[in-house]
Amino acid sequence: MSNPFNPGAGRKPPYLAGRDDIVRSIEQDMTRVYDDAEGMRPIVISGLRGMGKTVLLRALYDFANQRGWVVVWAEASKDESLSKKLAQSIYVELRKLRSSEKLAGRAFEHALAVLKSFQLKIDPAGACSFGIDVSPAKGYADSGDLSLDLQDLLEALGGAAREAGTAVLICVDELQEAPIEDLRPLNMALHSIGQSFSPVPVFFVGAGLPTLPSVLADASSYAERLYRYYTLDPLSDKSSEKALVEPVAGQGMAWSPEALGLVVQEAAGYPYFIQQCGFSICEQVDGPIELTMVETLAGIELAREELSRGLYRSRWGRATAQGKEFMRAMAQDEGPSKISEIARRMGKGDPSSLSVLRDRLIKDGLIYSPERGLVAFTVPGMDGFINRCGEVD
Numbered sequence: 001m002s003n004p005f006n007p008g009a010g011r012k013p014p015y016l017a018g019r020d021d022i023v024r025s026i027e028q029d030m031t032r033v034y035d036d037a038e039g040m041r042p043i044v045i046s047g048l049r050g051m052g053k054t055v056l057l058r059a060l061y062d063f064a065n066q067r068g069w070v071v072v073w074a075e076a077s078k079d080e081s082l083s084k085k086l087a088q089s090i091y092v093e094l095r096k097l098r099s100s101e102k103l104a105g106r107a108f109e110h111a112l113a114v115l116k117s118f119q120l121k122i123d124p125a126g127a128c129s130f131g132i133d134v135s136p137a138k139g140y141a142d143s144g145d146l147s148l149d150l151q152d153l154l155e156a157l158g159g160a161a162r163e164a165g166t167a168v169l170i171c172v173d174e175l176q177e178a179p180i181e182d183l184r185p186l187n188m189a190l191h192s193i194g195q196s197f198s199p200v201p202v203f204f205v206g207a208g209l210p211t212l213p214s215v216l217a218d219a220s221s222y223a224e225r226l227y228r229y230y231t232l233d234p235l236s237d238k239s240s241e242k243a244l245v246e247p248v249a250g251q252g253m254a255w256s257p258e259a260l261g262l263v264v265q266e267a268a269g270y271p272y273f274i275q276q277c278g279f280s281i282c283e284q285v286d287g288p289i290e291l292t293m294v295e296t297l298a299g300i301e302l303a304r305e306e307l308s309r310g311l312y313r314s315r316w317g318r319a320t321a322q323g324k325e326f327m328r329a330m331a332q333d334e335g336p337s338k339i340s341e342i343a344r345r346m347g348k349g350d351p352s353s354l355s356v357l358r359d360r361l362i363k364d365g366l367i368y369s370p371e372r373g374l375v376a377f378t379v380p381g382m383d384g385f386i387n388r389c390g391e392v393d
């Protein structure tokens, strides 16, 4: 039997467990956007590392793609302009549409011309790797003000989709990484297109770490009202069981109740760990899965070791000596830590002396602040890793 489990960043799980409600709710919105040919409030999905944001975003992307939407996907990163990435992805999609006959036509030609104007403004030197072989649309997306130009671009794209009887989905993963010079215009453009009398059918979904809502709010004060927010929590025990049982059902493998119970308990609802555990066990067992197998060779420990390699060790290794000291102090708590307590543990009298270090760790995506005065790890299980291995260096 080939191994059905699929651990790894963004890897599609064999069974997407416990996300029915959120998927259904967003898909309902998308269906309305499509049917009414009108946009709706943009969405933000946030959650810890490995909680399943990318695979959820991909599920929405597939939903739209299968229904003939215009689909745009970008992954934000610190040092690259999100606007350029979006422009590039829009270009790829428009080129596909152009050659597909189905949606070809004047509407998309205009969108392409607006994209050309946009590209000339954001990348006048032509450093972008794509050349658009149409003339720029004069008077569109050429003001030099990124928010207005982005608004023009989204309106042209949405208008074209409406004319062609479809809609546009824009997915941006790791949105918290996007430079503020992009986030502010993005917020403004989404805000403006939403306010028009008949908003074009553009549906935006951004995903990122728990810091994302505050990153967006720092960029524009109205971001809190602009987006609809969803949080991805750990899976319930029942969903965790499903994530483990469904993929092997009918394959001659079966979990004994004790084996299943132990994995569910150890995984604590963490989808990445569930996927890794299922994988490690299936690599070595070809038949009924008993408790001893999970306890010993095939199960928990192996999965934990894999996760250490893939998730924890590299992050830990990148932190400075001071950063490590800070995180070691955090790892003594189960759950979020008080800054004042960390300061005490580190022998610092004044907690505010840690603020630069704290901000650095937040910027690097290692920790976040769930509430004022508190910090927590962005990767579930990081505390356990540090307590087991964090003394090594």
Ligand SMILES: Nc1ncnc2c1ncn2[C@@H]1O[C@H](COP(=O)(O)OP(=O)(O)OP(=O)(O)O)[C@@H](O)[C@H]1O
Binding pocket: 006, 007, 008, 009, 010, 011, 012, 013, 014, 015, 016, 017, 018, 019, 047, 048, 049, 050, 051, 052, 053, 054, 055, 056, 243, 271, 272, 273, 274, 275
């Ligand atoms: N609901 C789910 N059911 C089963 N497995 C899941 C679920 N969600 C995610 N997984 C699995 O967990 C792993 C991590 O998923 P994913 O990469 O989407 O997380 P993420 O939140 O995007 O993480 P990161 O913040 O590192 O980008 C993948 O192997 C994926 O298959």
Ligand SMILES: [Mg+2]
Binding pocket: 009, 010, 053, 054, 055, 173
């Ligand atoms: Mg991801």
